[in-house]
Amino acid sequence: MARVAVMGAGSWGTAVGKVLADAGSEVVLWARRDEVALGINERHCNEKYLPGIVLPATVTASTDPAEVLSGSHEVVLAVPSQSLRGNLEKWVDLLEPDAGVISLAKGIETGSLMRISEVVAEVTGLTADKIAALSGPNLAREIAEGQPAATVIACTDVDRAARLQDAFSTPNFRPYTNTDVVGCEIGGSTKNVIALVCGIATGMGLGDNTMATLVTRGLAESTRLGVALGANQMTFAGLAGLGDLVATCTSPLSRNRTFGERLGRGETLEQAQEATNGQVAEGVKSCTSIRSLARQMGVEMPLTEAVHEICHEGGDAVEVAVRLMRRSTKPE
Ligand SMILES: NC(=O)c1ccc[n+]([C@@H]2O[C@H](COP(=O)([O-])OP(=O)(O)OC[C@H]3O[C@@H](n4cnc5c(N)ncnc54)[C@H](O)[C@@H]3O)[C@@H](O)[C@H]2O)c1
Ligand SMILES: O=P(O)(O)OC[C@H](O)CO
Structure with missing residues (x-):
């Protein structure tokens, strides 16, 4: 079972963590707050962001980014756009050397006017083939409830997009690939x-x-x-x-x-x-x-x-x- 890090335990990070676990990965969420990590580890629930949703036992959480990133070869970025750069600067030295990144953020950075994959490239030095974006009609609550929906996984590297498509596919969540990041x-x-x-x-x-x-x-x-x-x-x-x-x-x-x-x-x-x-x-x-x-x-x-x-x-x-x-x- 592959281990995936999800950096951000808000509503979308948690819902995506559940999707990945349902699709067969071991998921570790990075949470900013102790009480969120504790709720996920002890009660399998993120009461603040997705109350009433039971998470699989293969989803755990930690507030320590080193612990979350160690051994994770795929890293999902699930913090808001405007806080991504600051957070990523703290995490970049903790990434596994071969790690690939998937951004969930839907925004344009103020000041630099960069798309989030551009921010990721600038901060991490990763090449475009290692950076993917997931985007589509995906309201977190409905996805966490297991309602059927589709999404797009975009990456300039078609093989990587196809591998991620597999990793995110469940009977209720259907990713399509696209090279148009x-x-x-x-x-x-x-x-x-x-x-x-x-x-x-x-x-x-x-x-x-x-x-x-x-x-x-x-x-x-x-x-x-x-x-x-x-x-x-x-x-x-x-x-x-x-x-x-x-x-x-x-x-x-x-x-x-x-x-x-x-x-x-x-x-x-x-x-x-x-x-x-x-x-x-x-x-x-x-x-x-x-x-x-x-x-x-x-x-x-x-x-x-x-x-x-x-x-x-x-x-x-x-x-x-x-x-x-x-x-x-x-x-x-
Ligand atoms: N919620 C959805 O339905 C949904 C669906 C698709 C995409 N998205 C996108 O995913 C990204 C994350 O959204 P979300 O819905 O999980 O957000 P959220 O507000 O529910 O959670 C944000 C998470 O990021 C963490 N965080 C870390 N640093 C932060 C900072 N400096 N300021 C604020 N929060 C910080 C928070 O603790 C929290 O865990 C956004 O770009 C959003 O547009 C959200
Ligand atoms: O709750 P919003 O407005 O951030 O939208 C959530 C998702 O992006 C819908 O796809």
Whole structure:
């Protein structure tokens, strides 16, 4: 049984740990807090992030990264995008010499404007064939409950992608492979921003036509950015593009959509933050980096601009919506 390290015992790290264990691996989770590690080891449950989910006995946890990384030849990174670099810098010397990395993060680093696989490459010195990204319509709670879903494992090395596909395959979790790491990472990051705007619209009391318009035009601007960065347009029609966009923009389980809904109801950023119960809504920070990246590339992203204005520039949602509708008319 291969040993896999999962660095981060939040909702997604824990759910992915369960998938890997169900698929036959021995899984060791790195948890930041003693009580989380203790709950997993003694009661097979992560009460803070996935209450009520029973983890297999082959999932254990530790707060000591050296203990978790020792003997692990595959390392899953499951911490939020903006904290990844800082954490990874502490872990890099503890990685096994032949270790490969799989990133679960869905964000763009603020400041550097790097995708997470680029951050991993810079910090670890690993080559692209050793770095994979997993992304798709995967709300942690539903995956942990064993509800059927699919995902994408992207890596420039097709053989490694296929090996990881095996390692993550269960009767209820179906990974597809893709070599388009750029497209998968951009799709996973931009959908959080579009989910925020869908949440804002829902909070304002708007209905399904508005929602469908936002999802479709959100996909259009995400695709424009991805293609400008070298992605394959078709990736955005797949699970890591449209699939994840639909799941996140429509599910009440999504932290980003829920966060947006509270903003749309008139709550402040701080009030909306409280409602996420300490969990990350990646789009709130990534809208800043995605907006900068789009401006740098000369790509128009009006919905991302709108989210940024509402979240970070004190923009009024109604005024922003009116302005979006008054933009100059154009062909689709
Ligand atoms: N939850 C989901 O349904 C889901 C699904 C797919 C992808 N993702 C992505 O996976 C990544 C991790 O998300 P999550 O849902 O597990 O997040 P979470 O908020 O549930 O947990 C984050 C984990 O990272 C740890 N951590 C370490 N350093 C941290 C720091 N400096 N600040 C905050 N947390 C820190 C926390 O202790 C916690 O264990 C995100 O990029 C998210 O977009 C989440
Ligand atoms: O809860 P969210 O909004 O971070 O979304 C979770 C997943 O990324 C959905 O695929």
